Amino acid sequence: MRIIPAIDIIDGKCVRLTQGRFTEKIEYASDPTEMAQRFQDHGVQFLHLVDLDGARTGRITNYKTLERIATATDLTIDFGGGLSMDEDIRIAFECGATQVTGGSIAAKEEETFLRWLNQYGSDKIILGADARNEKIAVTGWQDTTETKLIPYIQGYVQKGVQYVISTDIAKDGMLQGPATDTYRAILETANSLVSSEEQTDKEAAVMNIHLIASGGISNMDDVLAIEEVGCEGVIIGKAIYENRIRLKELENFILEK
Secondary structure: OEEEEEEEEEOOEEEEEEOOEEEEEEEEEOOHHHHHHHHHHOOOOEEEEEEHHHHHHOOOOOHHHHHHHHHHOOOEEEEEOOOOOHHHHHHHHHOOOOEEEEOHHHHHOHHHHHHHHHHHOOOOEEEEOOEEOOEEEEOOOOEEEEEEHHHHHHHHHHOOOOEEEEEEOOOOOOOOOOOHHHHHHHHHHHHOOOOOOHHHOHHHHHOOOEEEEEOOOOOHHHHHHHHHHOOOEEEEOHHHHOOOOOHHHHHHHHHHO
């Protein structure tokens, strides 16, 4: 399972929100590039970088921060927030993103999202499926739709999506544990999409979807619980910044794997 620390950006600074509320912002580090370098120094290879200004306005905003981090580190970066036009995704990739996450665009403009999926490939485009009360939320989590989470993911997996990041918004920033039951249900649904012949190979069935868990991680026991569920990756944010999980612990976990 991949360890993926998160850096959320507002005004070029590293912050964390609680349940996506912009009114509950804590600034942890003024220089996101230095934070990314610290992650790399502890053996981390992946980074989840979110442009919160972009998520709120609907256009990529902090792409210079992405470019600085990509230039200063060897981290594999997935980037999201405000990707609503072809120009946005082009900028993200040109500035150093390895993958991009489409959240609001997938919910609002399916045709555009699927075109990106076909153009760039399923290894480059991540479906952002974040939910409040099991319903998809968009526009930086400011709006909640009536679309149910698991059927939504199921529909996109059938259309070629391989990578999914799913955050239970109620868990985000709360340090009260991840939504393991939800992730288990998502993976079980993905398994049901494969043929009966493939279902005899449980591991192959699980690999039908690369599910990345996000939200609520508070300690290494939570990380292990996510691994046991079968998620391909786990995004860790506030637990790192609040020293609930130390970077040395993550380094040891990565080395053991």
